[in-house]
Amino acid sequence: MIIPAKEQTSAAVAQHYDDLDPFYRELWGDHVHHGLWTTGLENPTQAVENLIACVARRLELDPGQHVCDVGCGYGATAQWLAERIGESGRRTVRGASGTSAAVGRGTG
Numbered sequence: 001m002i003i004p005a006k007e008q009t010s011a012a013v014a015q016h017y018d019d020l021d022p023f024y025r026e027l028w029g030d031h032v033h034h035g036l037w038t039t040g041l042e043n044p045t046q047a048v049e050n051l052i053a054c055v056a057r058r059l060e061l062d063p064g065q066h067v068c069d070v071g072c073g074y075g076a077t078a079q080w081l082a083e084r085i086g087e088s089g090r091r092t093v094r095g096a097s098g099t100s101a102a103v104g105r106g107t108g
Contacts, residue, residue, distance in 0.1 A: 025074075029044075029045070029048070029076075030073075030074050030076035031048045031052070031073070031074075031076045031077055031080075032073040032074065032076075033048050033051055033052070033077070034047075034048075034051075035047025035048045035050065035051050036048075036050040036051035036054055037050070038050055049080075052077055052080050052081070056081060056084065056085060061085060066092040066093070066094070067081055067085075067092070067093045067094070068094050068095075068096060069081070069093070069094070069095045069096070070096050071096070071097065072095030072096060072097050073097060074097075075095040075097070077095075078093050078094065078095035079093075079095075081093045
């Protein structure tokens with residue numbers, strides 16, 4: 001486990017992500033996930049979609065249930081879930097992020 005030398009405040013964590021936002025977006029894109037390679041032939045975009053689909057299957061959501069993606073980054077995963085499992089099954093998906101860069105992207 002990584003233990004920081006000094007206590008991290010939520011403001012410091014948010015500032016970290018805001019400062020590194022351009023780097024993270026270039027490296028990971030909208031989803032800010034590494035991905036799930038099942039065959040080894042997937043490109044990064046396909047691997048990210050595989051990971052989200054795997055999580056969605058494991059959630060086993062019933063109609064009427066809700067998802068809150070806490071620390072959702074730019075909200076792309078919450079949006080992916082909402083588009084695929086939300087409307088048709090009367091499920092609600094919401095994202096919550098504590099960084100101004102992410103919030104700005106999500107509300108832009």
